[in-house]
Amino acid sequence: MTSYLIKGVSVCxxxxxxxxxxxxxxxxxxxxxxxxxxxxxLVALPGLVDLHTHLREPGREDAETVETGSRAAALGGxxxxxxxxxxxxxxxxxxxxEQVFRLGQAAGLVDVxxxxxxxxxxxxxxxxxxxAMATSAARVRIFSDDGFCVADPRLMRRAxxxxxxxxxxxxxxxxxxxLTVGAQMHEGPTSARLGLAGWPAVAEEAIIARDxxxxxxxxxxxxxxxxxxxxSVEILRWAKRRGIxxxxxxxxHHLLLTDARAASYDPVFKVNPPLRTDADVTALRQALADGVxxxxxxxxxxxxxxxxxxxxxxxxxxxxxxETALSIVLETMGANWDLIAERMSRTPARIAGxxxxxxxxxxxxPANLTLIDPAARRTIDPADLASRSRNTPYAxxxxxxxxxxxxxxxxxxxLDGKAVK
Numbered sequence: 001m002t003s004y005l006i007k008g009v010s011v012c013x014x015x016x017x018x019x020x021x022x023x024x025x026x027x028x029x030x031x032x033x034x035x036x037x038x039x040x041x042l043v044a045l046p047g048l049v050d051l052h053t054h055l056r057e058p059g060r061e062d063a064e065t066v067e068t069g070s071r072a073a074a075l076g077g078x079x080x081x082x083x084x085x086x087x088x089x090x091x092x093x094x095x096x097x098e099q100v101f102r103l104g105q106a107a108g109l110v111d112v113x114x115x116x117x118x119x120x121x122x123x124x125x126x127x128x129x130x131x132a133m134a135t136s137a138a139r140v141r142i143f144s145d146d147g148f149c150v151a152d153p154r155l156m157r158r159a160x161x162x163x164x165x166x167x168x169x170x171x172x173x174x175x176x177x178x179l180t181v182g183a184q185m186h187e188g189p190t191s192a193r194l195g196l197a198g199w200p201a202v203a204e205e206a207i208i209a210r211d212x213x214x215x216x217x218x219x220x221x222x223x224x225x226x227x228x229x230x231x232s233v234e235i236l237r238w239a240k241r242r243g244i245x246x247x248x249x250x251x252x253h254h255l256l257l258t259d260a261r262a263a264s265y266d267p268v269f270k271v272n273p274p275l276r277t278d279a280d281v282t283a284l285r286q287a288l289a290d291g292v293x294x295x296x297x298x299x300x301x302x303x304x305x306x307x308x309x310x311x312x313x314x315x316x317x318x319x320x321x322x323e324t325a326l327s328i329v330l331e332t333m334g335a336n337w338d339l340i341a342e343r344m345s346r347t348p349a350r351i352a353g354x355x356x357x358x359x360x361x362x363x364x365x366p367a368n369l370t371l372i373d374p375a376a377r378r379t380i381d382p383a384d385l386a387s388r389s390r391n392t393p394y395a396x397x398x399x400x401x402x403x404x405x406x407x408x409x410x411x412x413x414x415l416d417g418k419a420v421k
Contacts (some may be wrong), residue, residue: 001410002034009039009371011361013337019044021367024410028363039371042404044361045341047079047368049348051171051249052146052225052297053322055081055112057103058096059088064302064388066100070109072300072322072386074413077370077403078110080349080357081300081322085117086147092117092128094136101138109413109421113352116140118159118170122148127159134166141353144171146225147272149207151177156211160220169247169351171223172211174232175273179203184313186259186274194262196312199274201229208232212239212246223351224248226299228273230283237292247351249297250284252328253319253393257281261393267308267315268393271301274317285332288343295348298325302389320392323385326372327399335374335400356409367410376402386419 006019016039020027050073056064066083073081083100085091091100097114104112116133120126122145133140143163150156150172159170180203185191187198208224212235215222227233227248239246253271258278261269269275287293301318308315329340341360349358356366379398382390406414413420 004035004037005033006037006039006044006371009042009044011044012341013043019361021407021410024367026361026363026365026367037405041373041375043337043372043374045077045337045370045372046345046358046360047370047406047408048077048326048344049352049354049357050078050081050298050300050322051142051295051348051352053081053083053300054086054302054318055083055100056302057087058099060304063304066103066112067107067109068386068388069300069302069322070104070107070112071419074109074406075386075403075419076322076324077326077372077406078322079368079370079406079408080111080113080354082113082115082142082352084146085115085144086122090117090121091115092120094129094132097133097138097140098136110408111354111357113354114138114140115171116143118143118145118150119155124148124151124155127155127162130159130162130168134168141167142169142171142223144173144225146171146173149173149175149177153210153214157214157218160214160218160222164218164220167221169221169223171225172207173225174204174207174211176203176206185262185270186276188259188277190259190262196262201231201276204229204273205231205235208235212244215246216242216244220245222246226251226254226273226297227284227293228254228276228280230280233283233287233292236287240292247294249295250288250293251297251299252321252325254284255281255288255332256328257393265312267310267312268319268391270312270315270317271319272317288333289339294343295351296325296329296343297348298322302387303391304389308391318391320385320387320389323387324380324392324394324399326403327401330374330401331399367407369407370403371405373402373404374400378402
């Protein structure tokens with residue numbers, strides 16, 4: 001295994017130091033290395049961890065594969081991603097989650113940790129094989145029907161009770177489906193002006209309120225996916241003050257974009273939950289800074305051309321996120337490197353139980369890290385992205401920060417800003 005000496009790098013914004021990587025681990029002291037990287041002006045972070053990635057394989061390899069999604073993740077500074085269950089077939093059995101897990105191992109670009117479905121076929125009728133997935137080779141710890149809400153409160157309670165036995169997590173897509181029938185965008189003045197059916201904030205908030213109470217009753221771990229409203233933030237703040245075991249994520253696009261983008265009728269801005277208001281964006285940024293929202297998760301949702309380049313009403317919701325997430329966080333939250341490490345690496349790794357990830361680069365720590373040039377800027381060109389899809393809402397934007405290198409257990413997956421394989 002090649003050894004690397006990273007010279008003069010700032011670890012999480014601290015004073016410059018040298019990092020020596022040997023045999024997949026960061027080691028003490030100086031010494032020679034096979035390869036020397038001049039990291040003057042660069043920042044080293046623990047490899048980023050994404051709790052919410054759609055890799056589409058099996059079933060929709062025309063939109064993304066585990067390999068192409070993993071490459072996009074590595075280029076974005078990630079060393080681990082949690083792959084959502086809405087594949088075809090659905091990841092609701094030990095066999096499917098093990099398939100996704102082994103595809104990730106074969107790609108070797110990031111650690112791919114499958115998320116198991118809560119219910120069979122994501123249909124909301126019966127619990128999936130939670131125990132079998134938890135004891136499989138993939139060792140699933142997070143379960144989600146993302147894309148669909150576990151709307152039945154009795155079933156949600158049973159899921160929370162079941163996973164408590166092995167300290168698992170239920171990740172809820174908070175959307176009361178009876179309040180969002182036919183919804184196309186955020187419900188408000190913009191939707192009324194555009195003549196598009198609205199998705200009210202209360203549809204999200206009602207489910208979060210219900211589920212934090214269920215989690216308190218059961219004493220189990222609950223995670224709320226893609227929080228998007230100021231009201232949701234206040235419910236989470238209340239729940240955390242009560243000591244309820246709830247965590248929450250926000251996406252990069254909900255930190256930057258608003259429902260005003262829908263005025264273009266460009267389906268690249270159609271997403272679930274929808275883009276909200278300026279007031280919601282402000283509340284989400286503050287909640288992320290305060291720790292009411294625990295992590296940034298991409299909700300990377302690649303779609304084939306025919307599923308996006310069509311009329312708004314028929315377009316699939318979702319946006320790319322892996323290769324641009326760090327830049328969006330820098331743009332919206334500033335270069336607070338310790339906060340970025342906490343929200344994009346340490347905490348998501350802890351939630352997912354990925355013990356080799358989310359650890360600041362230091363002697364004795366597995367060499368899962370990323371090097372960032374904070375002074376660099378780049379204009380986003382969809383054609384340059386590694387993802388198989390092109391549905392980025394940031395095309396043409398000039399954004400800060402560039403990932404220079406990513407290491408997975410001491411092996412580079414990205415060098416000089418380019419994927420190694």
